[in-house]
Amino acid sequence: MTRRLARFLPRRRRSSRPPRRLTALLLAVALLPLVPATAQAADPPVPPPSAPAARSAVAAMQPGWNLGNTYDAIPDETSWGNPPVTRALLQKVKSQGFKSIRLPVTWGIHQGAAPDYTIDPVWMAKVRQVVDWALDEDLYVLLNMHHDSWMWVNNLSKDHDAVLARYSATWTQIAAEFRGRSARLVFESINEPTFSDTSGDDENYRLLAELNKVTHRIVRDSGGGNTTRLLVLPTLYTNADQGRLDALATELADLRDPMVATTIHFYGWWPFSVNIAGYTRFDATSEQDLTATFDRAYNTFVARGIPVIIGEYALLAYDHNRPGIIQRGEQRKYFEFLGDYARRRNLTTMLWDAGQFLNRNTLQWRDPELFAQIRSSWTTRSGSASSDMVFLPKSSAITSRTLTLNPNGTDFQGLRHGSRNLVRGRDYTVSGNQLTLTAAALTELAGDRAHGVNATLEARFSRGVQWRIDVISYDRPVLSNALGSTSGLTIPTQFRGDMLATMEARYDDGSNAGPASWTSYQQWDTAFSAYTGDSIKLTSEFANSLKDASRVTLTFHFWSGATATYYVTKTGSTVTGRTV
Incomplete structure (x- = not known):
């Protein structure tokens, strides 16, 4: 990672749910094609294809859902805001069309001391209960070792023997506990593997290969169903840059095990996924980043008969508690395109849900429209529009x-307002792919023209979600x-029906201001936010990044296309904001 791109790492989220872990954020950075992975010295060996049973199992796992921020939570299952797991939750997940769950588990904080590293039997019993409930519901289960990856496994290079002993002891206990379970239970060696204090990628690849080989040996030698149980092995950081994929291909060629699949994670083109650098839309750049990532996974593994699971996917900044970071329609376009392209590339997808999609207290989707879009993408395309x-x-x-x-292969069939179909030629016209709403129709729909949403239309297409x-x-x-102060500045704002899209910050000399000094467009939540209807907030991180006594011009961009100019100056610990 270059120094410039090191600045891309977002800080911890201010949210009622815990932040996505740093390794996921490292993943997001690594997804940028601006940072190519270390190239392999030569073409990697071609691994043998997986067995038909492995390929059919991974196909049968599509689509999947993550029970995130529960058994991976620290220190306990309810610590990160989710309620205890119930069988009703798993029944709900199944009823919504999911065929598998990924069960992230953090084991290390529930272990005894060396040399046995005994897993707390109460903790093991909780995990076992969820596994059994899911299997009884005819779901596949992908069980892994989760936050251990950055809590202690990452020290493998500097504390090799102790870490490897603990890792081996942990997997020995997991393998023994579940060796009698059905073949629908699948093991994933380690989540988002990362290593500290190494010399670079070559050493990282060697360490990961060692861990994957240890998992493989322990599971296969433990007997029972584990001798042929499907094992899922990750790339470094679960990233899909070609160097990471090639390194894993080399591992598979060495293992020569037909019951093995691979896994990567995907959270979108990083600037779009967190709203920075002006990437507020799911545009051609974001689309190309997705297709290139999935193509690499397909060409390296799927085309060779080795299945791939996208073990986590979402958007890094998507959170029901923080609406507006990524605009609603742009979210829908992203998830619609992702589901379709993954299907075309025969990739199994597992939605990362830490409670931001399915409310586990009510068992209702927080945004039914968004979930309908995700679900539809598993089988077909949906039409959309530029906004x-x-x-x-x-x-x-x-x-x-x-x-x-944007018909996306569908046919546009008309517009609807409530129970009424709008009349083509009078209320709207269509020329090619240009949909024009007439002034007369908009006047009727706007009604008394109160600030905000006056009417909602439905653009109807021949299939998919409208x-x-x-x-x-x-x-x-x-x-x-x-x-305000260096603790932050609250700017009283009358939005008057509009919504904030992004914020630019520049000093009077034209240079960029703010924590992301490489771009004038600052990151939502890191530098600014707008979650209420009465203010825009500048964060302490933004305030502290400013040069003393230097005026900063802020340009707020709104979704209507309107802009507002605002001036901020920091003097010591005082921050002053003015409109002129």
């Missing part, structure tokens, strides 16, 4: 508005002067 919002300036006369349709379009009345947002 799911049409903004009408309240202070101006209403004129027609045009959106670009596309929502909100008709919104707005006026240019109004910001007010404010006084």
Whole structure:
């Protein structure tokens, strides 16, 4: 990782749920094609294809769901905000179309001392109960060693023998506990493997190969169903850069085990997935990053008969507690495209859900529309449009508005408002893929033109999930002067129907201001946020990054296309914000 890209690592999230772990964030950085993995000295050996049973098992696991932030939580299952697991939860997951669950487990904090490293029997019993419930529901289960990867396994290079002894003892106990379970129980050696104080990728690859080989030997030698149980082995960081894939291909060629699959993780083009550098849309760059990643996994493994599981996928900044970081329609486009392309590349996907998708207290989806989009993507494509919002300036006369349709292989069939079909030619026109809403129709839909959503339309396509379009009345947002400190600045804001998209920050000399000095467009949550209807907040991290006594010009970009200019100056520990 270059020094410049080291700045990409986001800080801990301010959220009611715990942050995604640092290794996942390292993964996100590694996904950037700007940082190619160390190239292999020569073409890696071609691993033998997996057995038909392995390929059919991975195919049968599609789609999968992660029981995240529960048994991987620290120190206990409810510590990160989720309730205890019930069988009803697993029944709900199955009823929604999922065929498998990934069960992340952090073992190390529930272990005794050396040399036995005995796993707490109460903890083991909890894990065993969930495994058995899931198997009884006819679900596949992918059981792993999770946060141990960065808590102690990462010290393998500097404390080799002790770490390897503990790792071996842990897997010996797991293998013994579950060797009698059905073949629908699958083992994953280690989550997001990372190593500290190494000389570079070559050493990292060697250490990971050693861990994977130890897991393989222990599981196969433990007897029972483990002799042929499917084993899932990760790349370094579970990243899909070609060097990582090639290193794992070399491992598989050495193991020559037909009951092995591989795994990577995917959280999207990093700037889009966290809203930085102006990447507020799922655009061609984000799309190309996804297709290139999935193509590499396909060409390296799937095309050679070795199945691939995307053991985690989502967006790094997606969180029901923090709406707005990634705009709703752009989220839907991302998940729709991901599901379709994974299907075309025969990749099994497992949604990372730490409680932000399925509310485990109510067993209801927090955003049913988004989940409907995810679910539909498993089998078909859905149409969309360039935006799911049409903004009408309240202070101006209403004129027609045009959106670009993205049929994605479907046929556009019309617009609907509630129970009423809009009339083509009168309410809207279509020319090629250009959908135009007439001024007359928008005037009727806007009603009294109160700030905010006045009406919601449904763009109907021949299959998949229909596309929502909100008709919104707005006026240019109004910001007010404010006084704060290096702890942060709250800017009183009248949004007046509009929504914040992103923020630019520059000094008077034109240079970038803020913690992400490599771009003028700062990261949502790291530098700023807007979660309430009355203010925009600048974070302490942003305030502390500013040069003393140097004025910063902020440009707030809103989804209507409007902008607002604001000036901030830090003097000692005082931060002053002004509109002029």
